[in-house]
Amino acid sequence: MLAIAGGKGGVGKTTTVLGLSTALDAPVVAADADPDMPDLHALAGVDRTPTLAAVREHDVPTVAQPHPDDSAVTLLPAPRLGDADAVDQSLDRLARSDRRAIVDCPAGAGPDAAAPLRRADATLLVSTLCAPALRDAAKTAAMARTLDAPPVGVVLTRTRASPEAVTELLGCPVVASVPSAEPPILDDEAARAAYRQLATSFGEDIL
Template sequence: MLAIAGGKGGCGKTTTTLGLAAAMDAETRVVDADRDMPNLHALAGVPRDATERTAADGRVPSDPADERTPPYRHPEYNHVSVSPAPPRRDARADGGCDDPSARLRRIRAETDAAVLVDCPAGAGPDAAAPLRVCDGAVVVSSLCAPSLRDAAKTASMARTLGTPVVGAVLTRARVAPPGVSDLLGCPVLGRVPEAEPPVLEDASVRRAYENVATEIQAAEGII
């Protein structure tokens, strides 16, 4: 289970999560761990609200907010399944409380697929939860100074939680400036060029994610 993380919103975490999943050569599940600002479902073209599942694939969950709802199959990438973020619930009907870590552990236990987790931005408890559960992390950043600084903080947080940082992906970039690897404390796995939306349909973007996916899949025990 691999966390796709970054300190700054809009740095390209969600695009990287789906781009890497599309480039994988095996069954892959992408999971949105951002309950406050989820957008993996939108990028993947699947509904977030489980009540819409009938129109999507004919299955209706017993509870529209049930975190155990089966994932959606991506409409284009047949080997990719998508688990949208469930709604935040401070107190469940059974008296329990939201536990994003428990959800990720359950997903890891129930699937043999590679799992990529689209993490929340920032350095709060919600951002730390998936890093604590995942077996490794990839930090994502654009080349602007604030994004790089926040990515360095995210990498440091992952290591503090005992999660190794596999490497970094630089978005909207064709080169990696000197010193980026030292700043982030990890190798730069790849650079994803800027492209017009839909970004993942751009051939150069797809090639960039294919190269990164090849390196990640060579790191045994991470996904």
């Protein structure tokens, strides 16, 4: 299971989850573990329910919804607020299933963000190039290492740059730089190309 994590909200985590998921050739489950900012279902254009929480009582294929534009991708929207036990149990079942999974993590380095990292095999960081976002991403990177989901790369959004200083700060390489685009981001050919390149050079090795 791959965790998509970052220090701040709004840096492009959910877009990266969908962009990478749809760019991969292999079947994948994209799951939203962020009840505070449940964006995955809206961005993908699927129903709000059933959510990730349903996985604690049902098999993943039974409740995961098909992506409207990609039959290889299925989706699990975020649980409702206040259902922390359901999140923990569902993530545990998802991690133990035979499905390749990419999980949209809550931002920051708090307990909610730690839950998916405890189950993940690796973490892909997402950040913009602004200093506050990078500083917070460094905290998330440190937490991911502590929880045995080491960062394997960082996706920089709203830029074409890949500064060496970012690699030094976060302790992992810049594996993609996604240029700025008007929403919906994934309708932009340059953004889609960045995620295709990410999937080709990096994605399937860590899922």
